[in-house]
Amino acid sequence: MIQVENLTKLFGTKRAVDGVSFSVERGEVLGFLGPNGAGKSTTMRMITGFIPPTSGRVRVGGFDVSEQPIAAKRLMGYLPENAPAYTDMTVYGFLNFAAELRGLRGEAKKKAVHRVVEMCFLESVLHQSVETLSKGYRHRTCFAQSIIHDPDVLVLDEPTDGLDPNQKHEVRGLIRRMGEKKAIIFSTHILEEVDAACTRAIIIDRGKIVANGTPDQLRARSEWAGAVTLRVQGLSVEAVKEQLGRLRTAAKVIAQGDGGRVLATVFPRNRGDGELTREVLEATRGWRVEHWHTEEGRLDDVFRSITMPDTQR
Amino acid sequence: MNAWANIRTVAKRELGAYLTSPLAYVFIVIFLLLCGFFTFMVGRFFERGEASLVGPFFDWHPWFYLFLVPAVGMRLWAEERRVGTMELLLTMPITAWQAIVGKFLASWLFLGLALALTFPVVLTVNYLGDPDNGVILAAYLGSWLMAGAYLAISCITSAMTRSQVVSFILSVVICLFLILAGFPPVVRMLEGWAGSWLVELVASFSIITHYDGLQRGVLDVRDVLFFVSLIAFSLFVTGVILRGHRAG
Structure with missing residues (x-):
């Protein structure tokens, strides 16, 4: 549904987005990750046709956004960053306005407004002016606007920004459910959202894509992936470190005392082959192991190691 | 058809x-209040003893509009840019010019409403005497067209900035130039040192020169065309500026 080819945007001499290519199909929810200023919003603005790309192109449902903007925009719903809305209107008026611009009239318009009001829990503020809404409600109002025409493609720029934990949960659920039938891109810098809602994630840094894969694939890139953590009783920190460090597939061991017990983590030499777990289990036979588990890898760790300049690592 | 529906929704x-x-x-x-005060007090409507609105009423409009129209137009795009709703509006399946025309029409209608509410002055002059209502109608039309021209210029300045205050000041300055280019004292001063062709050229750009004819009931196509093309050109420039912002 969405094809992005070699998209580049220059602001002056600064490359805000630099040769970004990816595609999103129906049934996919793509998480767009990256530090602030990485080019997430700029990319989304180019996809939705708000700003023209310096080079490269975007096609939505087969329509080139630069050449056939109206046809492409019809297929898309867009929640801009910070969820702007006309403050002088009521929620009801605003949604009607959005529906009309989407070409909905009469009964169809009424139904569409009613549907999104229900989906986004806006009944209680329907006739309140947008100006007086709390941030969460304003956000949901703008979100409601983006899905009012039940679009095939949804572009959401930080859809959970400024929501409380319950609302965040709600919105993620909504995204996941809608993602079964639509192509969705959403940006976030909250990593847990990738697990909660995405089928695939892209990490973008300084305008370039630095990682692209399913959440599990990304996690596997973490140095934590495949590491074994265990809590042992009756041994000293040094002894644990020494014995585990001797394992053939262990790259590094960290261990610390924990009230008479030792908490140790062994990192694997080769990620993801599961060899380390087997070795650790063998080596610790006869130990008093209270607890152990194999780490799946941590997204925040991957995120940090990919997006931080080398000097700060 | 679709375009018109979009324009209407925006408007x-x-x-x-x-x-x-x-x-x-x-x-x-x-x-x-300004209209009333200037017509009856400063314009000495009663003392004139003639059943006409040309002098006491319509003469003041270019000057009222100088401050009032930029105040109406200043928020048009500046506010959209400041709040970020412009991103919402321009990613809807409508073209930029539909949005520009829709917004302009709404403000112009609003100015028309304000102008229409001066109707008691027409009733008064009809009650007191026997004026030529055709002339009055032409003058109203001229006044409204002039307001549209000011408004279109305010559209440009509003698109240039996020600040309504800056937009207001800029459009007042530009409109002032357009008035002064044909303002009799300025024209006389220009005649002192410039060739008559230059004076005429400058004056032909003035709003006053073109408004004067309409105000007196002379519906000259050239005057109407001047205002209409000034509006069209200004809206076009607004579009160019908005595109420029988006291109970064």
Whole structure:
């Protein structure tokens, strides 16, 4: 549904987005990750046709956004960053306005407004002016606007920004459910959202894509992936470190005392082959192991190691 | 057909925004008070003893509009840019010019409403004497066209900045130039050192020169065309500026 080819945007001499290519199909929810200023919003603005790309192109449902903007925009719903809305209107008026611009009239318009009001829990503020809404409600109002025409493609720029934990949960659920039938891109810098809602994630840094894969694939890139953590009783920190460090597939061991017990983590030499777990289990036979588990890898760790300049690592 | 529906939707929203804001009513009241005061006190409507609105009423409009129209137009795009709703509006399946025309029409209608509310002065002059109502109608049309021209210029300045205040000041300055280019004292001063062709050229750009004819009931196509093309050109420039912002 969405094809992005070699998209580049220059602001002056600064490359805000630099040769970004990816595609999103129906049934996919793509998480767009990256530090602030990485080019997430700029990319989304180019996809939705708000700003023209310096080079490269975007096609939505087969329509080139630069050449056939109206046809492409019809297929898309867009929640801009910070969820702007006309403050002088009521929620009801605003949604009607959005529906009309989407070409909905009469009964169809009424139904569409009613549907999104229900989906986004806006009944209680329907006739309140947008100006007086709390941030969460304003956000949901703008979100409601983006899905009012039940679009095939949804572009959401930080859809959970400024929501409380319950609302965040709600919105993620909504995204996941809608993602079964639509192509969705959403940006976030909250990593847990990738697990909660995405089928695939892209990490973008300084305008370039630095990682692209399913959440599990990304996690596997973490140095934590495949590491074994265990809590042992009756041994000293040094002894644990020494014995585990001797394992053939262990790259590094960290261990610390924990009230008479030792908490140790062994990192694997080769990620993801599961060899380390087997070795650790063998080596610790006869130990008093209270607890152990194999780490799946941590997204925040991957995120940090990919997006931080080398000097700060 | 579709284009017109989009323009109407945008215009309807914009007009709604005016009519729900107290500022709009303050504007109308100030405009009407000014009209009343200048017509009857400064313009000495009663002392003139003629059944005409040309001198005492319509003469003042270019000057009222100088401050009032930029005040109406300043928020058009500046506010959209400041709040970020422009991103919402321009990613809807409508073209930029539909949005520009829709917003302009709404403000222009609003100014038309304010102007229409001066009708008691027409009733008064009809009660007291026997004026040529055709002339009055032509003058109203001219006044409204002039307001549209000012407004289109305010559209440009509003698109240039996020700040309504900056937009206001800029459009007042530009409109002032357009008035002064044909203002008799300025024209006389220019005649002192410039060739007559230059004076005429400058004056032909003036709003006053073209308004004068309409105000006196002379519906000259050239004058109407001047205002219409000034509006069209200004809206075109607005579009160029908006595109420029988006291109970064």
